[in-house]
Amino acid sequence: MRRQRQRFVVLKLVLGLVLVPFLGVILTDTDNAKQFSARVKNYMELQKQVSSKVPPLATTEVDPAKIAVRTQALASGIQQRRANAKQGDLFFPGVAQEFREIIRKELQGKHGAATRKAVKTGNPAEEEAGIAKIVLAVNAPYPDKAPRSSVPATILLSLPELPKGLEYRFLGRNLILLDSMSNLIVDYLQDVVPKVTGGEVQTGRLKAPTSLRVVRR
Amino acid sequence: MRVLLSLILFLSTAAAQDLFLPNKKDSLHFAVIGDSGTGDRNEYEVARQMVAFRAKFPFAMVLMLGDNLYGGESPQDFKAKFEEPYKDLLAAGVKFYATLGNHDDPKQRFYKPFNMNGQRYYTFKANDRVRFFVLDSNYMDPQQLNWLASELKGSNSPWKICFFHHPLYSSGKQHGSDVDLRRFLEPLFLEYGVKVVLAGHEHFYERLKPQKGIYYFISGGSAKLRRDNIARTNLTAKGFDQDNHFMLMEIDGDTLFYQTISRPGATIDSGIVSLQGENKAVSAAAAK
Secondary structure, eight states: OHHHHHHHHHHHHHHOTTTGGGOOOOOOSOHHHHHHHHHHHHHHHHHHHHHTTSOOOOSSBSOHHHHHHHHHHHHHHHHHHTTTOOTTSSSOHHHHHHHHHHHHHHHHSTTHHHHHHHHHTTOTTTSOSOOOOEEESTTOBOOTTSOOOOBOHHHHTTSOOOOTTEEEEEETTEEEEEETTTTEEEEEETTOSOOOOSGGGOOOOOOOOTTEEEOOO | OHHHHHHHHHHHHHHHTOOOSOOOTTSEEEEEEOSOTTOSHHHHHHHHHHHHHHTTSOOOEEEEOSOOSOSOOSHHHHIIIIITTTHHHHHTTOEEEEOOOTTSOGGGGGBGGGOOTTOSSEEEEEETTEEEEEOOTTBOOHHHHHHHHHHHHHOOOSEEEEEOSSOSSOOBSSSOOOHHHHHHHHHHHHHHTOOEEEEOSSSSEEEEOOBTTBEEEEEOOSSOOOTTOBOOOSSEEEEEOSSOEEEEEEEETTEEEEEEEETTSOEEEEEEEETTSOOEEOOHHHHO
16 A cells, blocks of 8 residues: 555656546555455465466467456356455455545545546436346456446545556446456445435436346356 | 439549648548447448449558457457458558557457557657657556656657547546546656547547647547537547548648548548647648
8 A cells, every 4th residue: 555655646746736636535545455465465476376377378369269268267267266255355345435535535526526427427327228238246247248337537546546457447337357358246335336315426327237137146 | 314423423432532631742631530340331331432432542550440350359350340341451561550449458458469568658750850759548557657757858859649549638528637647647748749649439530629739639430430429629620420430630840631531531620730839720722
């Protein structure tokens, strides 16, 4: 988290004072944040181990079939190694509370309208019909036919930084931790985007994610 | 009567396929497409029109503004939605440079014909005067912002052109301007002299009135089309939402020329952007 804080300082300097007022609350050096980063690191170590046992992927692959084969092999390996994984393994209750608080504040803040709109952009719950049904569960694959939400820069600047290959994404009102190399949902936080309640706390009228099915394990 | 009709048709077709760019031998020629990866008839027809125009305007590269593959990422999807429609251009050695849209799996960055070299965001120099900065607007994290600031600052190319999927300014009824993204990118563009920004996402063509001196184009209708989706705003300099389209651009010294062409081959917009100011949309004939 110290590295993250240093990066924020650098970013603020690079972008100049003009951007500083836009940066809201950030998840800083709390014990929960440290523990979350440690769990992320453990996951990435597991991904690295599985990755070393599947066919390598060139950064300039001519045959898209090889990308698909590797993604599937990586997903299978990770699913086997994390057979007992469950919701909350990475988003444990302490850090989950901090995530919810940060996202709530960003969605309601001075620039909340733009942030709420960005959360809806590309969100599968908002896109046109015809996408595959998405199972919201740990170790479930993110369908390649489904679009991916934008994650507002405002929120990405506030949440703990993730290593390459791991991303935050919104799925309906839920926040998922997505392994972008295996297309697996590593963990998720349900209903992190508050419900539409009217007045200042509106969330951009995010639709009910009719194509999502929440599976508890 | 039939002869007359044939003559009118011939003349209109000939006029429709006119090129209104200087087409100088040593200038930079390129094409722009966006929201192209449907694999449907519209995509193929736009691609055929690109091939027809390339016979007159030999562009060596195509910028792809995202949503390169809709509805799946299987090898068959790559074939039907990219390799087949653009096979003549690919066979001629035209290089495609892709950016990621919200319908794109980020692993497209490993696909060689998209020339992303495994990176979600990247930069490349087209010649001594032109550098492109290609962003992943789906996920503008601190690393990417830092990278962009550093690359823009370090570039001495007079022409700094950014392209990515989500438009910072848009009159689209469906999406509209991405204000959250704008808050972070626009200060960098202004600070480091970005002159032209290209985006897709909206399934139409829109040339925005210059915003703080920056020229924004939306070209997100190279296969998808959202008819009648441009709202009346004071942002629009020129809009077209009645058919699919693609763009041709040419940079010669301090001047960028653009021509936007519809699926049937009609010119729907053309004009000039100058590094020194004095930019103007011009009639097709005047552009020539």
